[in-house]
């Protein structure tokens with residue numbers, strides 16, 4: 402499923418070997434940003450009531466450690482099947498804990514801004530541009546895996562529990578969407 406999802410991303414913009422090399426080549430500079438990344442990330446999610454509510458009271462140190470390990474594993478490579486499969490697994494772990502795609506996507510935005518600003522400050526322009534492109538490609542691939550695998554697993558679960566196949570479910574959903582589109586088109590606010 403992992404490869405199938407990644408292959409939906411146009412090849413010319415998909416995270417590739419060149420991107421992997423850009424991250425690996427600059428990993429010393431990027432790894433030096435780990436403390437700031439982890440602190441800033443968790444300050445953000447702990448200072449907002451909706452994301453704060455995800456965590457139990459004694460969890461912060463353990464969560465910071467998992468983010469550190471994710472960051473180190475990412476920057477040390479390799480970006481192989483095991484890595485992409487792990488990102489899909491992390492997505493499922495989040496869903497179990499009611500961490501939704503809005504939260505993850507928002508925090509990816511924060512990570513990209515933090516690392517991009519620092520790349521521009523600490524690297525020469527060419528390397529900074531390569532690192533920023535690689536980070537955006539990585540984020541796109543990970544978010545694609547998380548969101549698409551969730552949807553596909555949901556189709557499998559619905560089929561298992563009710564016998565309703567993906568094709569039938571999609572037909573039903575499309576009928577409802579047609580109605581929603583009609584309502585939206587007649588909504589003067591749009």
Ligand code: HEM
Nearest residue numbers: 446452455467468471491494495498500504505508509512
């Ligand atoms: C770029 C975004 C994120 C990354 C890279 C990330 C990374 C990770 C990783 C690697 C794990 C460990 C999974 C495992 O192997 O068991 C994890 C667990 C967890 N993350 Fe995230 N995370 C992100 C966003 C978030 C956000 C936005 C929240 C909450 C608002 C969150 C809350 C949690 C929680 C509660 C767990 C523990 C799950 C459990 O084991 O019970 N994460 N995350």
